[in-house]
Amino acid sequence: MLHAQLKTVAESLLRGGVAPRHVRRYVDELSDHYDDLVAAACNAGTSQADAERDALARIGTPNDLVTAMLARDDLKSLASKYPALVFSVGPTVGLALGLGIFILALMAVIVSFRPQGESYSVVPENWRVIVGGWIFIGNYLMPILVAALIAKIGLEHRMRSQWILIGIGIAGFIGGFMDLGVQWPAVPGGPGEINFGLGLMPPYPNFGHGLGRAAMNILIVALPTLWLLRRQSDDAEKRHF
Amino acid sequence: MAARTSNPNFMNGVPELLILRLLKDNEMYGYELVQAIRTATNDTITLGEGVVYPVLHALEKDGALKSRRKAVSGRTRVYYTVTAVGQKRLTTLASTWSKLNDAVANALHGGLHASRSA
Numbered sequence: 390m391l392h393a394q395l396k397t398v399a400e401s402l403l404r405g406g407v408a409p410r411h412v413r414r415y416v417d418e419l420s421d422h423y424d425d426l427v428a429a430a431c432n433a434g435t436s437q438a439d440a441e442r443d444a445l446a447r448i449g450t451p452n453d454l455v456t457a458m459l460a461r462d463d464l465k466s467l468a469s470k471y472p473a474l475v476f477s478v479g480p481t482v483g484l485a486l487g488l489g490i491f492i493l494a495l496m497a498v499i500v501s502f503r504p505q506g507e508s509y510s511v512v513p514e515n516w517r518v519i520v521g522g523w524i525f526i527g528n529y530l531m532p533i534l535v536a537a538l539i540a541k542i543g544l545e546h547r548m549r550s551q552w553i554l555i556g557i558g559i560a561g562f563i564g565g566f567m568d569l570g571v572q573w574p575a576v577p578g579g580p581g582e583i584n585f586g587l588g589l590m591p592p593y594p595n596f597g598h599g600l601g602r603a604a605m606n607i608l609i610v611a612l613p614t615l616w617l618l619r620r621q622s623d624d625a626e627k628r629h630f
Numbered sequence: 631m632a633a634r635t636s637n638p639n640f641m642n643g644v645p646e647l648l649i650l651r652l653l654k655d656n657e658m659y660g661y662e663l664v665q666a667i668r669t670a671t672n673d674t675i676t677l678g679e680g681v682v683y684p685v686l687h688a689l690e691k692d693g694a695l696k697s698r699r700k701a702v703s704g705r706t707r708v709y710y711t712v713t714a715v716g717q718k719r720l721t722t723l724a725s726t727w728s729k730l731n732d733a734v735a736n737a738l739h740g741g742l743h744a745s746r747s748a
Binding site: 411414415417418419421422424425426447448449453454457458460461463464 | 660678679683684688691692
């Protein structure tokens with residue numbers, strides 16, 4: 390009975406914009422409090438059934454518990470207060486950070502093969518294969534991961550589907566046109582470069598390829614997200630939200 | 631004449647005041663705190679038990695309280711204690727409450743309408 394009540398409270402709070410970490414903690418503490426009430430009543434000689442019923446009554450109705458928490462604006466999540474910011478700027482920032490991590494890792498690998506006292510690196514062939522794999526992950530998987538993270542945040546916070554899909558769309562679209570690469574030196578000791586391009590700028594190189602990647606990114610994340618949104622909506626209907 | 635400001639926290643500050651005052655002396659968890667409020671106020675003020683937690687979380691978010699999970703007799707509970715920021719807030723709330731208390735007492739028992747009894 391308590392479990393069902395607390396699930397209802399948690400769902401109402403998430404839909405009301407309270408940050409998930411505050412909801413989890415609230416539910417945990419209410420559960421502990423209930424246990425303490427039951428234990429105290431049983432120690433005083435009350436039957437288990439009566440103790441549980443009284444404890445439920447003393448904890449408060451789901452409506453009281455939800456109202457008290459929703460009244461605290463400072464416990465609301467950033468996503469619920471500023472959805473446009475989180476789901477439009479957020480994916481772009483996520484991609485930039487992801488790109489930064491990939492580039493720093495590439496630089497670290499390349500610099501690690503710099504002979505002492507020299508200004509150039511000599512990267513062995515087997516490591517070039519590994520670097521190639523890393524670049525593949527950066528170009529093809531990283532945007533999907535960023536889009537999936539945006540979807541996870543949106544689902545956890547019970548955000549409206551429009552915001553989640555906008556976030557997935559932005560991450561997937563921009564990520565589809567990102568192109569990270571390494572130009573290896575033509576001769577040992579010669580110059581090489583780490584390059585990055587965005588196919589959304591003139592002259593829009595490989596635009597068709599980028600569009601295809603963007604579509605793939607969006608579909609891979611959006612389809613399971615839509616299924617999960619549908620499941621959340623069905624669960625909510627069962628609880629009469 | 632300067633405009634008077636209203637007292638928006640007139641009633642809203644009561645749970646915070648009680649919680650900060652009781653936690654100032656002892657570290658307590660939610661259930662303990664609710665029972666302590668009942669005892670300290672002779673059952674005059676009885677908070678809805680579950681609704682104490684949003685107040686505690688908000689006070690912690692403001693830096694007025696800190697919490698930690700502690701195991702006692704085989705169970706773990708989240709214990710709260712007042713911080714330096716909380717001490718200052720308690721002093722302010724207590725002072726505001728004291729002034730309001732005096733003002734209401736003055737209105738009930740004296741002041742401009744001394745000829746009319748309460």
